Amino acid sequence: MLKKLTLVASLALLSACSTVPITGRRQLSLVSDGEINTLASTQYHEIIAKGPLSTNSQQVAMVRTVGQRIQAAVETYFRQQNASDQLAGYQWEFNVIQDDKQQNAWCMPGGKVAVYTGILPITQNENGLAVVMSHEIAHAVAKHGSERMSQGLLQQLGGQVLSAALSTNAPATQQLALQAFGVGSQLGLLRYGRNQESEADHLGLIFMAMAGYNPDGAITFWQRMDARENQASPPEFLSTHPSNGTRIADIQRELPEARKYYKGR
Numbered sequence: 001m002l003k004k005l006t007l008v009a010s011l012a013l014l015s016a017c018s019t020v021p022i023t024g025r026r027q028l029s030l031v032s033d034g035e036i037n038t039l040a041s042t043q044y045h046e047i048i049a050k051g052p053l054s055t056n057s058q059q060v061a062m063v064r065t066v067g068q069r070i071q072a073a074v075e076t077y078f079r080q081q082n083a084s085d086q087l088a089g090y091q092w093e094f095n096v097i098q099d100d101k102q103q104n105a106w107c108m109p110g111g112k113v114a115v116y117t118g119i120l121p122i123t124q125n126e127n128g129l130a131v132v133m134s135h136e137i138a139h140a141v142a143k144h145g146s147e148r149m150s151q152g153l154l155q156q157l158g159g160q161v162l163s164a165a166l167s168t169n170a171p172a173t174q175q176l177a178l179q180a181f182g183v184g185s186q187l188g189l190l191r192y193g194r195n196q197e198s199e200a201d202h203l204g205l206i207f208m209a210m211a212g213y214n215p216d217g218a219i220t221f222w223q224r225m226d227a228r229e230n231q232a233s234p235p236e237f238l239s240t241h242p243s244n245g246t247r248i249a250d251i252q253r254e255l256p257e258a259r260k261y262y263k264g265r
Contacts, residue, residue: 005264033146037110040109040110040145044093044114049058053096053098062126063096066129066213067092068092070134070208070211071092071111071137073207089110097114099116100117103120104119106139107136111137115132122225123221126213131213134203134208134213137207138199138204139200144199201218201254205218208254209260216259219251219252220245220254
């Protein structure tokens with residue numbers, strides 16, 4: 001009987017998988033797009049309401065311009081792949097949070113983007129900002145938040161009904177969602193797993209190139225990040241994401257593909 005239940009559970013998990021665009025990796029997906037987008041929207045608007053939002057009109061205009069161009073590129077890519085249905089329910093938003101200490105940005109499922117003012121000195125210009133925003137948007141459209149949420153629910157809730165756990169919107173579920181979406185003061189820039197980080201780099205290069213931003217700018221951005229980070233960072237094998245050196249080397253290998261999408265402006 002136990003073997004039968006284990007087999008049923010295994011088959012259920014196998015059926016609860018989706019495929020990441022471009023890379024083709026299979027991922028766990030126990031939460032529907034509708035559920036994850038609704039949860040993300042609620043969490044996003046709570047964060048935006050607390051703010052404080054930037055009152056610098058130039059910063060806000062730049063973030064929204066870059067965001068809207070990447071949004072158009074993403075929608076074009078999915079349309080070309082006959083996969084526009086994967087963006088169903090997206091209601092894009094781009095906001096700038098005033099916090100010069102946070103070198104951070106994130107995109108929740110459904111296209112809910114926030115950029116902290118602390119990252120802007122490192123991005124330096126539109127092209128540098130496009131590196132960060134395309135990477136974060138790539139996390140969302142690759143459904144990394146849903147994948148992490150599914151893994152967290154499976155670990156923390158065990159046999160509880162997932163839909164019931166989501167519908168209660170309990171504090172534990174809310175916190176799990178924020179962690180899954182890469183949001184929070186204890187979660188700095190880019191805290192996903194290595195596979196997800198590499199996928200977001202890969203997809204992000206293509207999306208920024210399609211949006212008319214030079215993907216070669218990803219190298220100089222990560223070099224600037226590397227120069228700013230603490231030299232006492234843990235060895236890569238102890239880290240949840242690739243070292244900057246590994247990331248830069250991977251991006252250099254992927255640039256020839258991304259350049260094919262770059263038409264300039």
